[in-house]
Each structure stands twice: as structure tokens, then as C-alpha cells.
Amino acid sequence: MAVTYRSAAGDVPAVRGVSLEVAEGEALGLAGESGSGKSTLAMALLRLLPKSARVTGEILLDGEDVLRMNWGRLRAVRWASASVVFQGAQHALNPVRRVGEQIAEPLLVHGMATQAEARTRVAGLLEQVGLPAWRARSYPHELSGGQRQRVMIAMALACSPRLIIADEPTTALDVMIQAQVLTLVRSLIADRGIGLIMISHDLSVLAATCDRLAVMYAGRVVEAGPAREVFTGARHPYGRALAEAFPTVGDPSSRMAPRGLGGDPPDPMRLPGGCSFHPRCPAALPSCAWRQVELWPADGVAGDPAGHAAGSTQARHTAACVHVLPEPERSEPERTGPGTPEPGMPEAGMPEAGMPEAEEAGPEAAGGQEVPNAPSAANASGAPDAADIPDDPGAPDARPAKESA
Amino acid sequence: MTLLEARDLHVQFASRGRRARAVDGVNLTVGEGEIVALVGESGCGKTTLARTLLGLERPASGTVLYGGAPLAYSTRALKAYRREVQLVPQDPTGSLNPRHTVYEAVAEGPRIHGLRDERERVASALSRAGLRPPERFFPVYPHELSGGQRQRVVIAGALALDPRVLVADEPVASLDASVRGEILSLLLRLRAELGLSALVVTHDLGLAWNIADRVAVMYLGRIVESGPVEQVLSAPSHPYTQALLSVLPDSPAPIVLGGEPPDPTRIPGGCRFHPRCHVLASGKAAEAGVDGLCRSQPLEILPSSTELRAACHYARARQPQL
Ligand SMILES: Nc1ncnc2c1ncn2[C@@H]1O[C@H](COP(=O)(O)OP(=O)(O)OP(=O)(O)O)[C@@H](O)[C@H]1O
Ligand SMILES: Nc1ncnc2c1ncn2[C@@H]1O[C@H](COP(=O)(O)OP(=O)(O)O)[C@@H](O)[C@H]1O
Ligand code: SF4
Ligand code: SF4
Numbered sequence: 054m055a056v057t058y059r060s061a062a063g064d065v066p067a068v069r070g071v072s073l074e075v076a077e078g079e080a081l082g083l084a085g086e087s088g089s090g091k092s093t094l095a096m097a098l099l100r101l102l103p104k105s106a107r108v109t110g111e112i113l114l115d116g117e118d119v120l121r122m123n124w125g126r127l128r129a130v131r132w133a134s135a136s137v138v139f140q141g142a143q144h145a146l147n148p149v150r151r152v153g154e155q156i157a158e159p160l161l162v163h164g165m166a167t168q169a170e171a172r173t174r175v176a177g178l179l180e181q182v183g184l185p186a187w188r189a190r191s192y193p194h195e196l197s198g199g200q201r202q203r204v205m206i207a208m209a210l211a212c213s214p215r216l217i218i219a220d221e222p223t224t225a226l227d228v229m230i231q232a233q234v235l236t237l238v239r240s241l242i243a244d245r246g247i248g249l250i251m252i253s254h255d256l257s258v259l260a261a262t263c264d265r266l267a268v269m270y271a272g273r274v275v276e277a278g279p280a281r282e283v284f285t286g287a288r289h290p291y292g293r294a295l296a297e298a299f300p301t302v303g304d305p306s307s308r309m310a311p312r313g314l315g316g317d318p319p320d321p322m323r324l325p326g327g328c329s330f331h332p333r334c335p336a337a338l339p340s341c342a343w344r345q346v347e348l349w350p351a352d353g354v355a356g357d358p359a360g361h362a363a364g365s366t367q368a369r370h371t372a373a374c375v376h377v378l379p380e381p382e383r384s385e386p387e388r389t390g391p392g393t394p395e396p397g398m399p400e401a402g403m404p405e406a407g408m409p410e411a412e413e414a415g416p417e418a419a420g421g422q423e424v425p426n427a428p429s430a431a432n433a434s435g436a437p438d439a440a441d442i443p444d445d446p447g448a449p450d451a452r453p454a455k456e457s458a
Numbered sequence: 459m460t461l462l463e464a465r466d467l468h469v470q471f472a473s474r475g476r477r478a479r480a481v482d483g484v485n486l487t488v489g490e491g492e493i494v495a496l497v498g499e500s501g502c503g504k505t506t507l508a509r510t511l512l513g514l515e516r517p518a519s520g521t522v523l524y525g526g527a528p529l530a531y532s533t534r535a536l537k538a539y540r541r542e543v544q545l546v547p548q549d550p551t552g553s554l555n556p557r558h559t560v561y562e563a564v565a566e567g568p569r570i571h572g573l574r575d576e577r578e579r580v581a582s583a584l585s586r587a588g589l590r591p592p593e594r595f596f597p598v599y600p601h602e603l604s605g606g607q608r609q610r611v612v613i614a615g616a617l618a619l620d621p622r623v624l625v626a627d628e629p630v631a632s633l634d635a636s637v638r639g640e641i642l643s644l645l646l647r648l649r650a651e652l653g654l655s656a657l658v659v660t661h662d663l664g665l666a667w668n669i670a671d672r673v674a675v676m677y678l679g680r681i682v683e684s685g686p687v688e689q690v691l692s693a694p695s696h697p698y699t700q701a702l703l704s705v706l707p708d709s710p711a712p713i714v715l716g717g718e719p720p721d722p723t724r725i726p727g728g729c730r731f732h733p734r735c736h737v738l739a740s741g742k743a744a745e746a747g748v749d750g751l752c753r754s755q756p757l758e759i760l761p762s763s764t765e766l767r768a769a770c771h772y773a774r775a776r777q778p779q780l
């Protein structure tokens with residue numbers, strides 16, 4: 054899937070070809086720094102982006118393509134199949150309405166319950182998220198940040214969705230409340246077989262909550278795999294920097310030695326050519342300035358890359374870095390042009406690196422104008438169905454409960 | 459040598475007709491060139507304590523001392539004081555005026571204080587904060603900067619007055635994981651190069667482990683444990699510190715404290731942590747014969763000390779020196 058925002062200043066390729074999957078009862082963690090495209094991706098899954106966003110690729114929910122759904126079907130799906138807990142959602146509660154009414158709203162709007170049934174259901178939902186039933190009568194300002202976040206989770210659960218997308222559900226919360234919310238989220242996945250996509254910039258939080266992790270950088274997945282493996286044995290230099298950012302308290306090597314990543318996040322309108330991480334990468338090779346590597350098995354298990362590409366996208370640990378390539382690929386970058394099989398996984402609708410342009414009009418030649426970005430290549434190469442998002446009255450509003458009847 | 463000190467500090471607010479004892483008796487020192495972390499969950503009083511140390515709140519009782527002298531609250535005295543003790547606010551984006559360039563943001567302090575050589579001051583502050591070459595950043599607006607760069611601008615604004623102490627409130631909480639280390643390294647470098655002291659307010663124990671010499675753990679308006687970082691964070695004595703450490707993502711056995719968040723208008727009798735204490739609930743305090751004390755005997759205010767201290771009957775039954 055790819056998402057490009059059209060703005061007055063030009064196209065902003067926010068998500069540049071990402072393939073992910075989540076199974077029932079499974080939690081997928083999506084990590085990456087601010088601006089890497091995490092929220093854009095999450096919002097795109099339910100077509101909640103503004104009109105200026107163009108989404109390409111496929112988004113399959115139980116096999117049905119969300120991008121092709123008509124408006125009525127989409128609305129049904131938004132509550133019945135999947136729901137989103139938004140970033141900063143605690144502030145998205147309506148301040149002048151009791152939280153119980155706000156939780157009951159989708160049930161009533163969708164005719165899924167009578168007033169009386171809704172009341173019982175709200176009490177049950179509050180209990181599930183660890184709040185006493187009388188809290189239904191509270192106004193948002195009477196609750197702490199963690200309690201408001203629980204209310205948001207209760208709202209997301211109200212219509213028994215099969216998938217929950219949680220965007221930074223604990224970022225503004227302190228450690229103890231974060232622990233309360235994460236414990237709750239974990240038990241919900243386990244008890245109810247809900248699929249979860251959880252977004253955070255804190256890899257340690259994701260590793261503790263999720264089965265699998267995907268690390269995004271500049272709109273792409275640069276590393277993915279089983280959560281513990283990615284967290285403790287990251288192979289992509291960016292994945293490693295994220296994993297090391299939060300020290301293990303008690304570990305002598307991090308005492309008085311904070312570790313960070315230099316440089317600034319890239320401007321999506323002026324992405325560096327080659328591996329977009331190369332200007333900040335401590336392990337960059339000269340070829341990284343013009344060569345972009347696709348995701349490649351990084352678990353050290355010998356195997357047929359083609360077979361891997363055909364199978365599940367994240368069962369194995371993969372990384373998009375020249376250092377995980379087998380020796381011949383690593384040292385002979387010339388062989389990776391079009392016509393030669395590209396290492397890694399040819400994801401559907403996923404562009405190749407655009408190597409020829411990169412070589413002809415490299416950063417120097419282009420003088421400030423950087424190498425063309427991947428999504429334009431994707432569209433040129435005929436990514437399936439570059440359908441614009443149809444007008445969507447409720448969409449740009451970041452509040453699930455505000456959907457008008 | 460002690461530079462900044464809180465002595466038996468109490469700060470209170472009126473809250474819906476009740477009295478909120480936000481800071482309820484605190485002794486704390488920050489030595490020259492020392493980095494002290496103040497940790498605790500949200501609402502425990504960290505920011506109120508920090509604001510009081512900066513002279514932004516008046517204590518109900520107790521004293522703030524700087525260089526051994528009690529803080530004077532006249533406008534003039536406070537103005538002079540704020541050159542020495544600078545705040546680095548919690549959210550860099552919220553604290554920068556979007557219509558001011560980086561130069562204007564950093565020059566604001568020197569202008570208020572009527573300092574000469576404004577341009578050199580601004581340039582030197584920016585480069586000490588790691589924004590180099592400084593001139594390149596002069597005309598830039600906050601929205602053109604990344605989160606990490608904005609935080610550096612805010613730190614440069616504090617450095618422009620050549621302070622001796624920085625009071626930083628959650629300096630990295632609103633930043634990405636990837637730039638966190640950079641900002642923390644900057645604080646360490648400022649201490650090494652300029653001998654700056656810092657009080658860092660945070661709920662992030664990893665931050666304390668990364669940069670602080672000492673840590674003070676606050677619960678419901680009081681410091682319940684304090685001491686050298688290695689001791690407090692490797693072998694916590696107070697059950698509350700133990701719980702805070704146990705909920706770090708990698709911990710094997712999390713002790714998730716339940717219940718409502720602590721309310722400074724209703725501080726429990728006995729040990730103020732007793733309604734949520736796992737040592738008491740599990741019966742371990744009873745085994746040690748201190749459960750009665752836990753419920754009825756308040757602990758005294760911890761003295762300011764650089765040694766390990768914990769305000770807990772159970773911990774003291776086993777380690778009387780605490
Ligand atoms: N409406 C929009 N118009 C133009 N560009 C946009 C729009 N929304 C987002 N972007 C850009 O798309 C990129 C990805 O944004 P997104 O908010 O998805 O990132 P993120 O990883 O969620 O970051 P954060 O953690 O800060 O929320 C950013 O460069 C952002 O500036
Ligand atoms: N101006 C104020 N009026 C009333 N109550 C306040 C005020 N400022 C802080 N408090 C209360 O004091 C307690 C401590 O607050 P604060 O110092 O902000 O804690 P922290 O920074 O640890 O979150 C909280 O319960 C808060 O609600
Ligand atoms: S491909 Fe090169 S620049 Fe990119 S992460 Fe790997 S070493 Fe670094
Ligand atoms: S004094 Fe008792 S209740 Fe308080 S922390 Fe210690 S063991 Fe727990």
C-alpha cells in the first residue's frame with residue numbers, strides 16, 4: 054500500500070509501498086519516528102484520511118478490499134469489523150457529554166442495541182477495561198489520562214470489532230498507567246481473539262506487547278519479524294538505533310551513556326536517493342547513496358529468497374539493508390539493476406528502487422532536487438487501481454464516535 | 459557543594475473546596491555540577507516542586523535556598539535568580555512562539571535582562587546546544603525544525619543567560635525515541651563543559667539511569683526514596699520504587715498498581731502509600747511485624763542526604779540505616 058498527500062508545495066509520499074498482515078488474536082507493532090508514516094498508514098486502513106490523500110494498493114479486511122467498498126459498506130465495517138484508538142484520543146472525548154453516552158453512541162447509531170441494552174453493555178465494557186460501572190456517569194475531565202484512554206478502548210470495543218488499530222495508545226501516559234493500559238490490551242487480544250495493530254515510537258513497549266514488529270523509516274518498512282527477535286537482534290541500523298534508544302535500567306553499558314541517532318528525520322518531499330537512511334546511517338557504504346535494498350531475510354537461516362517472498366511477509370525476520378544481503382549481492386551492487394532479479398521480496402505494487410534514474414540524476418546531478426520518489430514510480434509501473442478515495446463525509450474527522458447517522 | 463536546596467517545602471492549592479497538598483514536605487539538594495532526577499507518576503507533585511524551586515510558586519511553608527541564601531520573592535530578586543536557575547519546559551513545541559524565528563526565541567532572555575552582545579550570545583548558545591553553524595538557524599521558524607531541533611532551541615534559550623542550574627521538566631517525553639539519546643547526551647555534555655547542574659523531572663527511569671547522579675522518587679507530595687542512581691535503581695528499597703521499576707517493559711514480574719490515581723486532597727493516614735502497597739497487601743509487612751505501623755504511623759520527612767534513604771517501615775525493619 055502507498056499513500057501520497059497532494060499539497061500546494063507538491064506531493065508528499067507518506068507511505069511508500071508497505072505490505073503487512075495481521076491474523077486473528079495477533080498483535081502487530083508498528084514502530085518508527087515521527088513523520089515516518091505510521092498514523093497515515095493506520096488511518097488509510099479504514100479510509101480515514103483527508104481527501105488530499107491518494108491511496109494505492111490493496112487493503113484486505115477478511116479478504117474484502119477496503120479501497121473498493123462503497124460508502125455504506127465502509128461505514129458498517131468501521132464499527133463492526135475494525136476500530137481505531139487514535140493518537141491523543143484522550144483529548145478527543147467530547148468534554149460536555151458523559152463518557153457512558155459516548156461509549157453507547159455507536160451501538161445506538163447502528164441500531165445494534167436499545168437504550169436499555171446499551172446501558173447494560175456500557176457497564177460491561179467499562180468493567181472489561183477495569184473501570185467501575187458508575188464511571189459511565191463521569192465527564193471526561195473527571196478522569197485521569199489513563200482512565201480516559203480506557204474509555205477510548207471501551208469505545209473501540211463497543212461493536213465487538215475483529216481488528217483494533219491503536220495509534221500511540223500510551224505515549225502521553227506515565228509508566229504506571231501505561232502498564233495498566235498495556236496489561237488490558239494484552240488480555241483483550243488473548244481473551245477475545247482480536248487482531249491488534251499497535252503504533253508507537255517506543256520499541257520496548259511494542260516488544261513487550263506484540264507478537265511481531267515492523268519498523269518504518271521514511272514511509273517504508275525497513276525491518277520486520279518476530280517481536281523479541283527484532284527488538285533484541287535488530288539487523289537494520291535504524292532498527293538497532295530505535296531498540297537501543299531506551300536503556301535497560303541496571304545495564305552498566307548504558308549508565309551515563311545515552312544512545313541516540315544523529316541527524317534529522319528526512320523530509321518526505323526531499324528524500325535522499327538510494328537507501329533513504331544513508332545520511333544518518335553509521336554503517337553506510339558508498340553504494341548506499343544510490344542503491345536501495347528491499348527487505349531480505351535477516352534471520353541467518355539459509356533459504357530460498359523467492360520462496361520466502363511468496364510466503365507470509367513477516368513470519369521471518371527481514372531487513373532492508375545492504376549488510377544483510379549474502380556476500381555476492383553485497384559486493385556487486387551493479388548487478389541489481391532492472392533485468393537482474395532484485396534481492397528481497399517483490400511486494401505487490403511495490404516499486405523497484407528506480408535505480409537507473411538514481412544513477413543518471415543522482416543527488417549531485419540534480420542539485421538539491423532529489424531522486425524521484427518511489428510512489429511515482431509505483432504509479433508509472435501500473436500499481437493496481439490507483440483509485441482515489443471517494444468523498445467521505447465522516448472521514449477527515451479523527452473521532453470515531455462522531456460519524457453522522 | 460550544595461547550590462539549590464528545598465528545605466521542608468510545602469506547597470498547597472485550593473481544589474474544589476479542598477486543600478491539595480501537592481508538595482507535602484520535601485527536602486532536596488542539587489549540588490554543583492550534579493544531575494538529580496526527580497521521578498514519580500503523574501500528579502505526584504514533580505512539576506509543582508520544580509516550579510517552586512524556580513520561584514514560580516510560593517511555598518505554604520518551608521524554604522528554597524540558592525547558594526545557601528533563602529530565595530527572596532521581590533520582582534527584582536526573582537529576575538536575578540532566574541538568570542542563574544533556568545527552566546527547560548516540558549513541551550518544546552508549545553513553548554516556542556510559532557511567529558518568532560530561532561534568533562528571536564533565543565534572544566528573548568538576553569533582551570529581558572538587558573544583556574549586551576546579543577548576537578554573540580545567541581550564536582554561542584545555539585552552538586552549545588548543538589545547532590551549528592548557529593547563523594544558519596537564525597532566520598528559521600519552529601515549524602521548519604524537527605522535534606529534536608526545537609528542543610535544542612529551547613535549551614539554547616536557557617543557555618543564553620549563562621545559568622548555573624537547569625530545571626528540565628520531562629525534557630525528552632515529547633520527543634521521538636531516536637532523538638532522545640541526543641538530547642540527553644547534550645545535558646551530559648553541558649555538565650562536563652560548563653559545570654552546569656540540573657534537576658531533571660521525569661517519569662522515565664531510563665532517563666535517570668542514562669544521565670543522573672542521584673535520583674529522588676516522589677509519591678503523593680513526598681520523596682519516599684532517594685540516593686545514588688546505581689543503588690536506588692538496581693536495588694530499590696521502597697515498595698513504590700520497586701513497583702515503578704517492575705513495570706518497565708522488559709521486567710519479568712510487573713507489579714501494576716491499581717486503584718484510582720493518588721489524590722493530594724485525600725492523603726491517606728499512616729504510610730501514604732499503604733492503600734496501594736504490595737508489601738503490605740501480600741502480608742510481608744505483617745510477617746515483619748510492621749503492618750500496624752504501615753496503617754497508622756506516618757513516616758517522617760526524609761532529610762536531604764546524598765546517601766540512600768527510604769521512608770518505609772518494612773525497609774527499615776530490615777535495614778535500619780535507611
Ligand atoms: N494532511 C497532510 N498533508 C500533507 N502532508 C501530510 C499530511 N498528513 C501527514 N503528512 C506528512 O506525511 C508524513 C507522515 O505523517 P504521519 O503523521 O503519518 O507520521 P507519524 O509517523 O504518525 O508521525 P507522528 O508520530 O508524529 O504522528 C509526514 O511527513 C507528514 O508531515
Ligand atoms: N494550579 C493548581 N491548582 C490546583 N491543583 C493543582 C495546581 N497545580 C497542580 N495541582 C495539583 O497538584 C498535584 C501535583 O501536580 P503536578 O505538580 O503538576 O504533578 P506532576 O508534574 O507530577 O504531574 C496534582 O494533583 C495537580 O492536580
Ligand atoms: S543500506 Fe546502507 S545506508 Fe541503508 S541502512 Fe543499510 S548500511 Fe545503512
Ligand atoms: S511503610 Fe508499609 S505500607 Fe508503606 S511502603 Fe513500606 S511496607 Fe508499604
Ligand SMILES: [Mg+2]
Binds near residue numbers: 092093140
Ligand atoms: Mg502519528
Ligand SMILES: [Mg+2]
Binds near residue numbers: 504505
Ligand atoms: Mg508534570
